Every structure is written in C-alpha cells, then in structure tokens.
Amino acid sequence: MDVVSPELNSLLPDEIMDTEAIAMEEELPAEHLAAPPQSEPEPPQVPMETEVPEIVSLCPASTSMQMTSTSTDAQCSTSLGTQLLLAPSGLISSTTSTTTTSVKTTSPAVTQNLPKISSVTVPANHQLIINKVSSAPAVDGKCPGAAVLKPEGQKLLVAGLSKTGQPIMLALPHTWNKPATTQGTGDAKAQPTQIKMVTTVGKPMIAVSSASQLMGSSTTLQAQQLKALQISKKPPVSTAGPMITKLIITKALNNKGLSSPASVAPVVTGRVVTQSSPVTPPRTITIGETISTVSQNTSGNSKVAISPLKSPSKLTVVSVASQSPNSPQKSVTLPLNVALGQQILTVQQSATTSPAKAGTSQSTAQTVKPVQTVGGVGTSQFKTIIPLTTPPNVQQIQVPGSRFHYVRLVTATTGSSTAQSSGSTNTNTSIQPAKPVMMNAAVRMSVPIVSAQTVKQVVPKPLTSGAQVVTTSQTPQRLIMPATHLPQIQPNLTNLPPGTVLAPAHGSGNMGYAVLPAPYVTQIPQPTFVTLTSSSTFSTATPIQTQARLSLNGLSTSEATSRPRKPCNCTRSQCLKLYCDCFANGEFCNNCNCVNCFNNLDHESERLKAIKACLDRNPVAFKPKIGKGKEGESDRRHSKGCNCKKSGCLKNYCECYEAKIMCSSICKCMGCKNFEESPERKTLMHLADAAEVRVxxxxxxxxxxxxxxxxxxxxxxxxxxxxxxxxxxxxxxxxxxxxxxxxxxxxxxxxxxxxxxxxxxxxxxxxxxxxxxxxxxxxxxxxxxxxxxxx
DNA sequence: GAGTTTGAAACT
DNA sequence: CAGTTTCAAACTC
Incomplete structure (x- = not known):
C-alpha cells in the first residue's frame, strides 16, 4: 500500500528508513551488516493483517536538529494494535511489522524548527502518519483514506479513516508551533499543546494535552489493561545541554473498541516533558484516546521505535545520531511476538562516523549503524546484530513469574564523546563519565506491556562491567549479556544461537561483535515492560537488549516456557561447555547446582570466549538440535541424528527419544528401536501413556x-x-x-x-x-x- | 544418595 | 575424520 505518492517518496531523506531490511529472514549474510544499502527501494508491500491495529506515526521530517523543545524529535507511533514508534531525531520513519504496511513519511525541506505537521495519512490498515513539515504535499490525493484539513486558525487538521472506515480527524491546536522558540530559549511559560482527534462517530481519538489532562483522559483506561511507555532522554551533553525529554505514554491494550462502535475506544495517553534548560519548564504533551502520537525534539540523536504490543507486534529501538544525509540509517522493527512468540528488543547505538556539522544539531556523537535483524519467523532462530562501538550498560529488571519484565539499558555519557556543540539551546554542557546506570543522564524508554500491578519485587543484582540484572527469583534467569571485553568475534552470522545479538566489542572501534544468544532474556508469555536508558553520546557504552521467545530444542514456545528447565549439576565444565544444558540453551545458570559456575554475568568475558569457542568448533552449536526434517519426513527430527549404541534409542540417553521423536535416516545409532513400527517403542509409549493416565x-x-x-x-x-x-x-x-x-x-x-x-x-x-x-x-x-x- | 551407564561433547 | 577422553544426565540399586 502506498501511503504517499512516489513523488513524495522521492523527497524522502535518505535517513528515512523503510522496512525492507526488516523483513524477517532466517539467515542474513554477514555482508548485509557491514554494508547496508544506502538507499532503500520502495518498501515491499506487506500483506495487511485483518486485525492490524492502527498505527499512528508522528514523523517529523525535519533534519534540522535545533534544540527546540517543540521541534518534534521523537517519533512515536502507537496504537492499540500495539505499534509505537519513537523517532527522536526526526530523521527516520517508522517501520512496521511484517504484517503491517510499511510507511514512509514525507520529508519536505524544513526551513524552520517549528513542528508543523503537514500531513496525516491513514491508510486502510489504520496507520496514521503525521508529518511535521512546513508544507503539506498533496498526500490526500495519493491516499484515499486520508485527508488533510487546515481549518483556519489551526495549524492542522488531518483526518483519516479508522479501521471501521470512520473518518479520523486530528486537530492541532492553534498554539501548536508557538512554543518552538520559547522553549528552546528556556521559556518557562511554554504551554502544553493539545491535539484532539475525533471521528464522526466519536471513536478513534487523539488528544494531545497537558499532563494534567493526561490524567483525566487516562481514567478511561482504568478498566482496561494499560501499557505505559516512559521515555526520558537527555540530549548530547556537548550539544544540547541538559535538555531532558520525558515521554510517558499509557495505552490500552484493548483495541476492540476500534472495531466496535458501541464500545469505548481504546485510549492512549501520553506525556512528553521536555526540559531544554534548567530554566525551561517541562513541556507536556498528552496524547490520549485511541491513538497517541508524540513527536518531541530532544537531542536528535536517538531514534526509538517502541511497540508495546499485541501480537503480532514488534519493538524497534534504534538510536539515531544526528547524521549526515548520506548516512543511511534504519530503524529495525523487530517482531516481539512472531510465530514462535519471539521477542526482541534491540537498541542500536554507535559512535558517529560521519563528520559532525558544527552549528547544527546534527553534530552529535553518534551515527546510526545499520541494525540487521534476522528473524526466523516460524523457526526458532532469531538473530539481531547490533553494531556498537562501546559496551552497553545493561540493567534488567526481571519479574519472570509475574509476567512483568523490565529491561533497562543505560548508556552513560563519557568525556570521550565526540559530540559537538550545535544546539542553539545548548547552554550547559556537561560531560559525565560512564556509569552503569545513570537514569537521569540518559534516554530512558519504558514500555509497559503488562500491568504494573503484577510487579511484586525488584531486587537489584550487582553486575560487572556495567551491567546489572535485577530479577525476582521464580523462574530461571535468562538475561542479556553486556558486550564488554569481547574479543573480536566474527562468528558465522547464520549459525548463531537463537536470538543472538551481535554487539561491537568494547574499544574495538566499531564492528566487534558480542555474541548474545537470545535466550538470555527471560521469555515471558506476554509483552514486557522495557526500560531503555541510554545517553546521547554513546561513546563508551551502548545498550543492548534482546528479548526473544524461542523454541528450545524443537519444542514449541509454549512447551519450552511452560516446562521449567532443570537446573544443571555441572562440576567441572564451569558451565561453559555444551555439556551444560543451561549454556547449551543459551541461558545463564540460575538456581542450579553447578560448581564453579562461570555461566553468569560475573564471568561474562569467559563466557563469551566459551561461546566463541563453541561456535568455532561448531557454527551451529547453538541451533536447536530438533528441527524440521526433509520433505516427506517427520516435521521434527534431530539435526545430527543420534549415535546410540546400547540404549536402543529407547532411553533418555538418546536425544531423539528424549525429544519424543523417531530416529531418522541420519542417525547412526545401533540397534535402534525408536522407529514407528517398533513394538518396543509402542510398548514403552503405551506404558508411558498408561502411567500418565493413572496420575x-x-x-x-x-x-x-x-x-x-x-x-x-x-x-x-x-x-x-x-x-x-x-x-x-x-x-x-x-x-x-x-x-x-x-x-x-x-x-x-x-x-x-x-x-x-x-x-x-x-x-x-x-x-x-x-x-x-x-x-x-x-x-x-x-x-x-x-x-x-x-x- | 551413591554408583553405574550412557552418549554427546571435547579432545587428540 | 576417527579414536579417545571428558562430562553430565539418565538410570539403577
């Protein structure tokens, strides 16, 4: 579906990403990572999903990174369909899930920093795009479902069609662009902006209002399951000063209201607070009712797309440095709940490789590197490769048992930042040393996915190398791994552990990779509350977080997650060899009985080396052993086959039997009795079934x-x-x-x-x-x- | 719970 | 690649 006309697309800046590279591929060549295409072709048409939720995307097209708080820097799209994209830099467009139509926003030249939203398009799949441009190209002509209205006295009224075909109208208040200069100069009297969206039937609505109004609008959410997104960001210290942007979006999960005229429309409420200087009061934008979109210009060096999600949904977090127009960047939308329920959250940040432009806000310390995500939808593989120049500070708050999950990624600013002063509002630049967790000096993004009421306790766990994991103790801990001290690992990118995240090694300059098997992240049945924190300079640390729900050993996700993994009892392997089931499954040991365990965050360097060693020996070492067989064979079979000699493949020594699958032609077993017609096997199965029935x-x-x-x-x-x-x-x-x-x-x-x-x-x-x-x-x-x- | 068996992983 | 050793889980008593 074309959201904008080809002519408009031609005007799109290179920075605008598309979803083509995000297409889930099971295997992606490594070269894709190193050399992302400079220009993306037209986004592939993605089949629309009948229940694709509405997507609202405020996509400021301005490439000017002036530090005016009203200049929308964050792109945020959210919907009850759980699409939420935040693009602080205004250089990117949102990506959508593989099941939603990709969207490109227009990007006319912006001569001013005022956040004029020129167009809002609402494709048939209920994606709403609001472009902050000074002029509104004829979008309406190309998008039948959208209309652009500019009533007198208001900056913009845009309308689209809701999912049910009802017109959606977005009315920007008259003062929409007034605070642009005042807040940028620290005007404490900057007034919040209100945006209201109404439909003819009163269903989909967007309201941008003050924080107090947010509270009011959120009352309708009380009866619904809410999701909250909280983002706080500090711009580059060297360029923007202590500007802090805080975005809180609370959205309802229930999107049924979109299709049910009689029901209460799902409400999304949000708040954006921006402080561009100590004298600048926070600016609050509240977005409420059904769809909320917040665009906020902060430092312009990070791009976050968050999708608090409903399956299928994704979460995209891409740091967007102010980058040169020639530096393509992509926001990768990762399926958080794909066929196998995989969840991945990726934050990409890297030091700038593009020459900073003095005098402009684009001269920040980072340039977005391509993020490649290889997701095996329908498979157990999910790979994310995140080029990073610095090790991340990771803090994860994990409440496995309560379906509540925090991931806090922190990248502290450092004195080695290459950020250059450019923002007009930069009045106070402070360079701070890297710290494991500096919530107030970084971008924080919290994606509430389940009710916070389920959180019971959060117990910090000290970590080394700037990583912290906080977890409650009810389920095995599967956490991320900070990519620190990582030797230059260039593994076979096609054979990484499921959900592997490749992150640059510390001090490597750029493209060293840390191997982060996805299962290190707790797999939870529902979306999680994710908190991401990163600084604006990203000179020493970069957050990396991956969440993935993976099939383990051929089992379905539900099987793998419903059955608690048995604790290991390793004594001599330090849990750093494939003898250890935890390690083999890409998990940290937790509540195990192992001795001298190194499979934890306290020994991350050793562990990473061990992972590398395993991959060197066997590039597919972390791939599930039970995969799909050849055509005509059983759907599940052992990838290597067993080598049993004495067990007859009818004991759990046999990996095939243990996985409850038949031995196949690739097995080298002797005296195998684990085949379909085997009477012994039938007897065993019968006895097992009988025992189960008795129980x-x-x-x-x-x-x-x-x-x-x-x-x-x-x-x-x-x-x-x-x-x-x-x-x-x-x-x-x-x-x-x-x-x-x-x-x-x-x-x-x-x-x-x-x-x-x-x-x-x-x-x-x-x-x-x-x-x-x-x-x-x-x-x-x-x-x-x-x-x-x-x- | 201790000891044995087993086969995958690791090593040579 | 084959043979051997190491290892931890599965199993038996």
Missing part, C-alpha cells in the same frame, strides 16, 4: 474427593453448638465417613492397578487415611474459627 486419574480423584470432604464439612458446620467446642471427631458425619472410604478405596484401586504389593498397598491406603483425617481436622478447626457465632 491424572489419581489427581482428579483426590481433587474431587477432597472437594467433597470440604463440602461435607462445611455443611456440617452449623451443627456445631456455640458453646460446645466439639472435638474434630464430631465432624465425622456419615457423609464424611463415606467420602473418606471412597478415598481409601480409590487408593486401593490405584495400588492394585500399579501392581503394588499388598504391603505397599496397605501403606498407601493408610497414608491416604491419614490425609483424610488431617483434612477433617483441618476443616473442623477452620469451621470453628470461621463460625464463631454458630460455634
């Missing part, structure tokens, strides 16, 4: 009987006299006795089915009787406590 029956029976006992005890409670204080045995009514007998008989039957000796059967029955008795006593006591009046 299930037993569990069900106990549950049922226990419920019966409870019910009976509850019903007998009123019989207790208030002053009697009857002893528990008085609760053993006829019904209770019968239920207890049922329990005992059931236990006897189970023992008989299991061919247990009589002695064992008797013991089991007695144990069951004891359990019944305890339940009776327990309920008796509870009944006495719960019913003080009757008792």
């Amino acid at each position: 299930q029956q037993q569990t069900a029976a106990k549950t049922k009987l226990s419920s019966q006992i409870s019910d009976l005890l509850t019903r007998t409670t009123p019989a207790i006299t208030s002053g009697g204080g009857k002893l528990p045995y008085t609760f053993v009514t006829k019904e209770v006795a019968e239920a207890t007998c049922d329990c005992l008989l059931e236990q006897a039957e189970q023992a008989e089915l299991a061919n247990q000796p009589q002695a064992v059967a008797e013991r089991l029955i007695l144990e069951e009787f004891g359990r019944c008795l305890r339940r009776i006593i327990s309920f008796a006591g509870k009944a006495k406590t719960d019913c003080p009046i009757n008792c």
